[in-house]
Amino acid sequence: MTVAQAPADTSSARDPKAAAPLVCLRGITKDYPKVATGGDRLRTLASLLLRRGDMPHFRALDHVDLVVRRGESVGIVGENGAGKSTLLKIIASVVRPTSGEVSVLGRVGALLELGSGFHPEYTGRENIYLSSALMGLSRREARAKVDGIVEFADIGEHIDEPIKHYSSGMAVRLGFAVATALEPELLITDEVLAVGDESFQKKCIAWLEGYLAGGGTLLLCSHSMFHVKTLCQRALWIQHGAVRMEGNAFDVTREYLTYHEEKSAPARPADRFARPDLPRIESAWTERADGSAAATFAQGETFVLQGIAQHPDDLPPVLLFGIVRADGTPVYGSHSNDAGYRPVRVAPREYAFAVRFESNALLPGKYRMRVHTLDGLRLFDTFELEFVVTGETRDYGLVRMPHAWVPGRGRTG
Amino acid sequence: MGIVPSSTSATSPRWGWLLLSFARREVLDRYAGSASGLAWTLLHPLAQLAIFAFVFSRIFRIGVPAAYPGVDYVSFVAIALWPWIMFSEGIQRALGSIAANAGLVRKVAFPHRLLVFASMIGTCAVHCAGYLAVLLVLRLAGEPIRLSGLPYAFVLLVPYMLLATGLAAFLAALQTLLRDVEHVVQVLLQMLFYASPILYPASLVPASLQGVVHANPLGWFSERLREVLLRGSAPVPGDLAIAIACVAVFALGLWFFERLSPHFEDFL
Numbered sequence: 001m002t003v004a005q006a007p008a009d010t011s012s013a014r015d016p017k018a019a020a021p022l023v024c025l026r027g028i029t030k031d032y033p034k035v036a037t038g039g040d041r042l043r044t045l046a047s048l049l050l051r052r053g054d055m056p057h058f059r060a061l062d063h064v065d066l067v068v069r070r071g072e073s074v075g076i077v078g079e080n081g082a083g084k085s086t087l088l089k090i091i092a093s094v095v096r097p098t099s100g101e102v103s104v105l106g107r108v109g110a111l112l113e114l115g116s117g118f119h120p121e122y123t124g125r126e127n128i129y130l131s132s133a134l135m136g137l138s139r140r141e142a143r144a145k146v147d148g149i150v151e152f153a154d155i156g157e158h159i160d161e162p163i164k165h166y167s168s169g170m171a172v173r174l175g176f177a178v179a180t181a182l183e184p185e186l187l188i189t190d191e192v193l194a195v196g197d198e199s200f201q202k203k204c205i206a207w208l209e210g211y212l213a214g215g216g217t218l219l220l221c222s223h224s225m226f227h228v229k230t231l232c233q234r235a236l237w238i239q240h241g242a243v244r245m246e247g248n249a250f251d252v253t254r255e256y257l258t259y260h261e262e263k264s265a266p267a268r269p270a271d272r273f274a275r276p277d278l279p280r281i282e283s284a285w286t287e288r289a290d291g292s293a294a295a296t297f298a299q300g301e302t303f304v305l306q307g308i309a310q311h312p313d314d315l316p317p318v319l320l321f322g323i324v325r326a327d328g329t330p331v332y333g334s335h336s337n338d339a340g341y342r343p344v345r346v347a348p349r350e351y352a353f354a355v356r357f358e359s360n361a362l363l364p365g366k367y368r369m370r371v372h373t374l375d376g377l378r379l380f381d382t383f384e385l386e387f388v389v390t391g392e393t394r395d396y397g398l399v400r401m402p403h404a405w406v407p408g409r410g411r412t413g
Numbered sequence: 414m415g416i417v418p419s420s421t422s423a424t425s426p427r428w429g430w431l432l433l434s435f436a437r438r439e440v441l442d443r444y445a446g447s448a449s450g451l452a453w454t455l456l457h458p459l460a461q462l463a464i465f466a467f468v469f470s471r472i473f474r475i476g477v478p479a480a481y482p483g484v485d486y487v488s489f490v491a492i493a494l495w496p497w498i499m500f501s502e503g504i505q506r507a508l509g510s511i512a513a514n515a516g517l518v519r520k521v522a523f524p525h526r527l528l529v530f531a532s533m534i535g536t537c538a539v540h541c542a543g544y545l546a547v548l549l550v551l552r553l554a555g556e557p558i559r560l561s562g563l564p565y566a567f568v569l570l571v572p573y574m575l576l577a578t579g580l581a582a583f584l585a586a587l588q589t590l591l592r593d594v595e596h597v598v599q600v601l602l603q604m605l606f607y608a609s610p611i612l613y614p615a616s617l618v619p620a621s622l623q624g625v626v627h628a629n630p631l632g633w634f635s636e637r638l639r640e641v642l643l644r645g646s647a648p649v650p651g652d653l654a655i656a657i658a659c660v661a662v663f664a665l666g667l668w669f670f671e672r673l674s675p676h677f678e679d680f681l
Binding site: 032044048093094113139 | 427428430431438518519520521522523591672675676
């Protein structure tokens with residue numbers, strides 16, 4: 001599938017607007033009126049006509065700013081009901097914001113819900129014409145594209161059956177095929193990759209990658225962090241109608257996942273109640289290889305856990321450290337006993353210890369380090385600290401396993 | 414608050430095809446799934462005509478005024494009845510068009526007025542065909558209908574339907590926000606039907622109410638259509654005046670609609 005777009009450099013020479021951002025939102029606020037009762041509706045109507053802002057409402061978006069330049073791909077993540085769809089609808093000019101400035105240049109293709117322009121009684125082919133008309137194509141343009149659309153949708157002879165007999169996956173295929181045929185300068189998609197089957201998803205992603213490589217601009221709303229990381233350079237995290245975080249797609253998706261990991265984590269243990277008559281951890285912290293205290297490390301960076309333990313009997317305490325991900329998933333832990341480690345006595349009843357993590361293998365994310373004092377059977381004390389590993393990766397899991405892709409040998413014999 | 418629409422500007426001629434698609438859908442959807450399809454759209458007004466003709470000419474014995482010699486009551490009513498059906502049915506269909514296409518309004522950016530226009534165009538297209546057919550049949554049956562008056566009759570229908578479209582736009586916007594409108598409109602349309610000289614000649618109205626009848630644009634159009642089609646009347650200055658008034662209603666209704674249309678999504 002070709003992505004025929006005017007090259008940005010030539011168009012910018014002719015059109016000064018081309019240099020401006022495709023999408024520019026400033027202070028976008030959207031209030032939805034509460035219209036549960038007829039009285040609410042009357043009051044809302046009056047305030048709309050008189051342009052007064054005193055209607056009963058709830059706020060879906062609260063002062064959101066967003067700038068998308070030509071050729072950028074921006075992911076929008078957030079929980080259900082966070083305001084993602086409202087934001088996309090505002091950019092697609094389906095919804096007018098209550099306040100704030102919207103400027104959207106260029107030809108916009110919006111897939112706010114696949115199959116939305118479709119009429120269930122009509123065949124797939126008839127619906128292609130109707131939705132191309134809705135997207136602003138002329139009849140001639142649509143006729144030239146219909147074969148390509150049918151081919152891309154790849155739903156066989158179902159194309160001449162009424163849409164109401166389609167599975168949701170088939171409707172999605174057709175919807176995506178129509179949207180791509182529009183060759184928009186800005187493509188807005190809301191959770192559309194989630195519906196198709198595996199092979200169609202791959203086809204869509206391949207098309208989107210080609211579209212982006214050809215200078216297309218993408219706004220992708222998805223619950224799949226994989227899709228956001230694969231397709232987007234930047235990401236926006238919307239929470240309760242406001243921007244919680246904006247930045248590099250890798251950073252935002254990591255923070256977002258961490259947020260969910262923390263949300264689903266079991267409640268933290270109650271504050272520690274260290275008894276002075278038992279061995280306890282006085283303090284612990286993490287630092288870089290050069291000895292500066294830090295709680296954020298790059299993936300693969302060497303870091304050191306430093307700490308001070310107290311033993312009432314002035315004996316070297318037995319220590320245990322454990323690393324868990326923010327959601328409580330254990331990653332790794334180890335005993336000082338097993339290594340035959342003895343902390344250094346730095347003061348009466350005070351022992352300093354350190355654990356060096358050479359080129360740490362943790363994947364980017366938020367982690368908790370727990371340090372314990374114990375004897376053979378009993379856990380005396382738990383000290384907890386948090387740290388973050390940053391980096392860009394598409395690896396899965398908790399740690400990076402040392403590995404290499406090597407030539408295959410085939411089946412022997 | 415500023416919205417700078419992209420190339421999806423509402424004035425773009427590309428929407429012409431969408432409007433036609435909507436109108437076509439409006440016509441085809443009417444009786445989708447019914448065996449006789451479009452035949453119902455012709456049979457329904459014919460049945461109404463038969464009932465009115467029987468009740469008013471046989472039972473109430475309303476006569477055709479002397480100004481129309483040799484004209485049967487059926488022709489007299491038919492000429493004003495079909496435009497009325499376009500007027501009232503168009504308004505009623507346009508009224509529900511926003512809610513009926515809620516899926517589109519909530520998810521796709523397009524000028525919502527196209528839905529109102531398409532309802533009116535679809536309704537007019539269907540009933541214009543029926544109107545022509547009925548006039549031709551009456552002519553063949555020997556009624557003194559002047560086919561030479563047809564072009565001007567259809568010119569008169571333009572402001573008549575613009576009036577309907579303006580009212581429809583106003584009411585459709587209101588209906589989207591307030592669900593009560595359709596019930597009120599049903600009653601109002603019924604009152605308007607009997608208050609307008611469609612089933613009876615304007616001359617039958619008591620002198621004290623003549624002013625009201627003449628101020629009613631529906632009465633004006635009904636009387637003028639009869640004069641044009643039965644007596645070959647030429648255009649009169651009043652036609653232009655009433656056309657200007659209809660265009661004004663159309664513009665006002667559309668202005669009101671456009672004022673509320675960005676908020677439709679909030680209410681669907």
